[in-house]
Amino acid sequence: MSALPAELTVRDVRNVDLDAVAELERLSFPVPWKREFFASEVGAPHRFNRVVRTPDGRLAGYVFCAFAGGEVHVNKIAVDPSYRRRGIAHLLMQEVLDLSARVRAEEIYLEVRPSNDPARNFYSSLGFRDVGRRPQYYADGEDALVMSLFLPAPSPSP
Ligand SMILES: CC(C)(COP(=O)(O)OP(=O)(O)OC[C@H]1O[C@@H](n2cnc3c(N)ncnc32)[C@H](O)[C@@H]1OP(=O)(O)O)[C@@H](O)C(=O)NCCC(=O)NCCS
Numbered sequence: 001m002s003a004l005p006a007e008l009t010v011r012d013v014r015n016v017d018l019d020a021v022a023e024l025e026r027l028s029f030p031v032p033w034k035r036e037f038f039a040s041e042v043g044a045p046h047r048f049n050r051v052v053r054t055p056d057g058r059l060a061g062y063v064f065c066a067f068a069g070g071e072v073h074v075n076k077i078a079v080d081p082s083y084r085r086r087g088i089a090h091l092l093m094q095e096v097l098d099l100s101a102r103v104r105a106e107e108i109y110l111e112v113r114p115s116n117d118p119a120r121n122f123y124s125s126l127g128f129r130d131v132g133r134r135p136q137y138y139a140d141g142e143d144a145l146v147m148s149l150f151l152p153a154p155s156p157s158p
Contacts, residue, residue, distance in 0.1 A: 009055075012051075013042050019035070022035035023059075027078075048067060048096065048099045050095050061088045062077070063092040065096055070107065072100050073108075074108065077093070090126075097151075106153070107148055109147065111134060112144065114145050120147070129147065131146050
């Protein structure tokens with residue numbers, strides 16, 4: 001893995017990010033979410049949506065999550081192809097882990113295509129395990145694997 005670019009900015013997704021998010025989405029997924037779908041997530045309750053920007057303002061990656069009832073659901077994560085294997089998805093998932101601790105979540109889960117070896121390896125490297133399968137989950141008919149990371153119970157307050 002080559003070094004992360006210096007001075008990356010990680011912050012909440014804003015409307016101004018949506019064109020770049022939709023463009024990276026089209027580069028990254030066979031059936032991409034539409035821009036309007038991302039727009040409806042920005043500012044919605046119980047959401048955690050973050051972007052990574054490079055010092056020259058390029059979008060390097062994003063993560064979109066929803067959380068409720070002790071669970072955090074990762075809806076989307078993607079990294080610009082020219083920045084992959086440099087730890088940016090790891091950085092974004094660290095943000096998700098920090099959120100999970102703040103909201104005292106017990107589990108982080110997500111769906112992934114069985115054919116998506118890079119993503120499955122990535123999640124496995126963080127300790128996610130296969131816990132289920134959703135038949136024909138994706139619009140093109142591919143099943144989804146459900147992967148979960150179970151989190152240690154927070155220590156009781158003194
Ligand atoms: C999956 C994805 C988000 C990973 O982003 P990334 O920034 O390249 O990942 P990182 O650099 O943080 O990788 C961390 C670890 O994950 C694993 N990993 C990541 N990409 C991998 C690949 N292509 N092949 C094998 N292992 C991989 C490795 O263990 C890696 O550590 P290493 O580089 O030290 O070996 C990126 O490939 C992507 O955007 N893919 C297209 C969108 C997508 O499929 N999203 C997930 C949908 S469920």
